[in-house]
C-alpha cells in the first residue's frame with residue numbers, strides 16, 4: 514500500500530477531512546501505524562505507552578480477536594435477517610452477565626447508535642419524551658444524543674438545552690455542589706438524587722407529563738472520572754420510576770469488566786437498569802455495540818409495527834469478534850488483573866499525592882482512574898494549566914494520557930486491560946518527575962515575574978526525550 518510521509522498525511526487530512534475532526538496533540542499530531550498490547554508505534558517505530566485506549570480492551574490487535582474476525586470474514590458476512598450462531602451466542606453471553614430480566618439484545622455498530630436506540634425504546638415504552646441526563650455527560654454524536662449531552666450542547670457554540678432535556682448536577686463529592694467538606698459522606702448520594710426527584714416533580718407539575726428516562730454512565734468519564742456515591746443510583750432509580758420513567762445505564766466506556774469486581778459498573782451500585790448500552794471495548798476496536806433490555810421494553814416496538822433493522826448491527830464478523838473479546842476477558846482473567854493492577858495504580862497515585870500538593874484527589878475503580886489536579890488543596894481550585902503541561906510532557910516521554918472534566922484538569926487513565934504493574938511504575942515515576950519540573954518552572958516563573966524579568970515558558974518543554982522503560986517503583990523514588 515502507498516506509504517505517505519507524515520507531512521503528506523497531514524496535508525491530505527487538512528484538505529479532505531472535516532476540520533472539526535480534532536487530532537490529539539494538534540501542534541504535533543502523532544501518526545500511529547501499528548499497535549500491540551498496550552503500546553502504539555509511530556511511523557518511525559517509536560513506542561508510546563497507551564493509557565487512554567479503553568477501546569483496545571484486551572490489548573491492541575489481540576491475536577485471537579484478530580483471528581476470529583479474519584476467520585469469519587473469509588467465511589461469511591451478512592445481515593442479521595438470516596439465522597446465524599454468532600449473534601445468538603453473543604446475546605446469550607452478554608445476558609448471562611446481566612440481571613435476569615435484562616435478556617433481550619439489539620445489536621448496533623457504535624455507542625452512539627446504542628444510546629439512540631435506547632432513547633427510542635424508552636420513548637416508545639413510556640410514551641414520554643422528557644429526559645434527565647447529567648451535567649457534563651457525553652452519550653454520543655447523533656443529533657438525539659448531542660441534545661442530551663451537556664458536554665456538547667452547552668459549549669459556547671453548542672445547540673443549547675432543548676425543552677425536553679433536563680440536566681442534573683454531576684454527583685461529584687470532591688468538587689461538585691455537595692462536597693465531602695460540607696456534607697457527611699453518607700448524605701451526599703441522597704442530596705444529589707433529590708435533585709432528580711425535584712426535576713421529576715417539576716416536569717409533572719409544569720407539563721403534566723411523566724418522564725421518559727434517566728440516562729447516566731455508571732462511572733462518569735467525560736465528567737472527570739467521577740465515581741458517584743454508593744447509594745446515588747438506587748435513590749435516583751426510585752424517583753425516576755415513581756415518575757413513570759425508566760433508567761438507562763451507559764456502559765460504553767466503563768463496561769466489560771474494566772472495574773474488575775463486576776462485568777458492568779452499574780452492578781457495583783446494586784441496581785437493575787431497564788436498559789444497558791455498551792460499545793467501545795465490545796469489539797476491541799471493531800465497531801460493534803449493543804442495547805440490552807427487558808422483554809417488556811423490547812416488545813414495545815411490536816406495538817408500533819416499526820421493525821428494527823440495522824444492515825450491519827450484529828453481523829457474523831462483529832459478533833465473532835465480540836465473542837472473542839468475551840473469551841479473552843474470561844480465559845485471560847482480565848477482570849482479576851484489572852482489580853490487582855487497578856489497586857496498585859490507585860495506591861501508587863496516593864503515594865504520589867503525598868509528594869505533590871497539586872494532586873487534590875485520586876479516584877477510580879479497576880483500570881478507570883482519575884487524578885484531580887488543583888492549584889490548592891484547600892480551595893480545590895482546578896489547575897488545568899498544570900494538567901495541560903503534564904499531558905504534553907508525558908507525550909514527550911512517549912506516554913499517552915488524556916485530560917477531561919468540566920475544568921479540563923482531570924488526568925484520565927483508562928488503559929487496555931493488559932496494562933501491568935511495571936507500566937504503572939513507568940507512568941508514575943514519569944509523572945512524579947514532570948510534576949517536580951512543573952513546580953520548579955513555576956517557581957522560576959514566579960521569581961522572574963516578580964523581578965519584572967523575562968519569564969520562563971512553562972507551557973511547553975520543547976526538549977524531546979526518548980521513552981525509557983522505568984525500573985523504578987513509585988514507592989522507591
Ligand SMILES: Cc1ncc(COP(=O)(O)O)c(C=O)c1O
Pocket residue numbers: 623624625626628651652653654730734763765766792793
Ligand atoms: C459514555 C459514552 N457513551 C457513548 C459514546 C458514543 O460512542 P461512539 O463514539 O462509539 O458512538 C461515547 C463515546 O465516547 C461515550 O464516551
